[in-house]
Amino acid sequence: MRAAVLTEFHAPLAVRDDVEIDEPGPGEVLVRVAASGICGSDLKAIDGKSPVARRLPAILGHESAGVVERVGAGVTMASPGDRVIIAMTGNCGRCEPCRRGAYGGCRSPIRLSQLGQMRDGTTRLRVDGQDAYPFIGIGSFAEYAVVNEEVLIRVPDALPLAQACLLACGVITGVGAVLNTAQVQPGSSVLVVGAGGVGLNVLQGAVLAGAARIVIADVNPDKLPLAEAFGATDTLLSGEDLPDQVGKIVDGGVDYAFDATGVPGVLAKAFAATRDGGTTVMVGSPPNEPISLMPQQLFFNRTLKGCAGGGGLPARDLPRLIDLVASGRLDLARLISATVPLDGINGAIDEVRAGRLARAVVTF
Ligand SMILES: [Zn+2]
Ligand SMILES: [Zn+2]
Incomplete structure (x- = not known):
């Protein structure tokens, strides 16, 4: 698949068409990425300053939305064809902190995604035969992403995915x-x-x-x-x-x-x-x-x-934010100052760094 790869810090991303991605494992979902915003945290990762993006090669991008392509064994929270936001975190709902409502302290192995690993500790991406790490477990500067089912939030048909992606990080x-x-x-x-x-x-x-x-x-x-x-x-x-x-x-x-x-x-x-x-x-x-x-x-x-x-819980807060967009009380369209194809990502990153764009969105 095509993806923008970070192979060394402080360097432009390499847009490649030969990044390998595995089929989704149990509890995992393959999402065809439609849009991914460029966020300050991506720039920090490029600069080698992100504590959760220490390993290279990495696929950055974490503010994204897309369409479910295929689901792994046992998946109940998503079906092929669903339009979804990929949230930055999910909760198992079963561990002791989750049952107390202390969701930030979730101890499920799905939290390994913060470090770019799936719950079994492996990664679904390879570049030149070598393991590659999706930023925050997402890696959405790519045509496809494999993510845990717990992070997917459905999006109504009326909301364009190029706008919906912004809810995943900047808005929430x-x-x-x-x-x-x-x-x-x-x-x-x-x-x-x-x-x-x-x-x-x-x-x-x-x-x-x-x-x-x-x-x-x-x-x-x-x-x-x-x-x-x-x-x-x-x-x-x-x-x-x-x-x-x-x-x-x-x-x-x-x-x-x-x-x-x-x-x-x-x-x-x-x-x-x-x-x-x-x-x-x-x-x-x-x-x-x-x-x-x-x-x-x-x-x-x-x-x-x-x-x-945002100190909250994506599974609770993202549906509320979607409703606020639908009722016209939250504006996503005006947040987007530019949309670019994947090939234009390095130019857009430079513009964001120079402070000339509020939010740039890569669309596929
Ligand atoms: Zn972000
Ligand atoms: Zn939990």
Whole structure:
């Protein structure tokens, strides 16, 4: 099959047509990929900075949707022809943490997919006869992916797969950070730092939650008009004195601040921009650097939270998000700044890196 392969870090992906993929094993499903968004985590993997993409060759891509082609033995959660989103995690529902509702702690071997392995510890991909590893167990910069049945979420016919794919990472992460992690209250004030793919979805979440004041900040002024169109009440060109800039808009600081940049130093500034008792959420993948905070600020009842994949549960949250898209309360179409064929992936990655695209989607 055709796939974009990461054979060495810091290098362009190699688009090849001879990547081998096995038939799905027990509990596994072969999905024909229709669309896969290019996310900041893919870029981090290319740069060798992702703790879950250490082994090469790797097939990146983890924000995807497609159509079920074939199912392995014993599969009950999907059938050939199903239009599906491939979620980033699934839960077994049977282990002790799952039964307590502590889904993040699921101990099922399906969680091996986070490291690019199937539940039996092997991989279904080969490049030049050598095992290849699908990023987060997905590897959707490819015509096909073999995934565990637990990660598939059905998509209604009315929703184009090129839009549905965005729900799998950028949307569930951004909206989930607001609704699950921070639990933003109606009438509150929100700061979003970073107006890229994830930040715009934090913004959409804040609108859904009924925030009265939504301030969005970015270092790139070109990104701010789109943020306004998504419902930001105030936009800021973020500078060194971000907390002061925010204080001039919301006296005393905001109720909730979200760092959607992953840039070292930004989280501390977002934290300092909250009021006494405020909550700050680190959204998306973290920088590999310590966080420097003033304990004095923490003392005044502030909260700092992390949030992996929107702090929720894809099997519960993705169907809700699909319903919100259907009712017109969540906008996917305007998040997409470009669609490219697989051959155009390296050019699109360069554009995303340069901050010229909010979200680029590879379509097949
Ligand atoms: Zn992602
Ligand atoms: Zn479990």
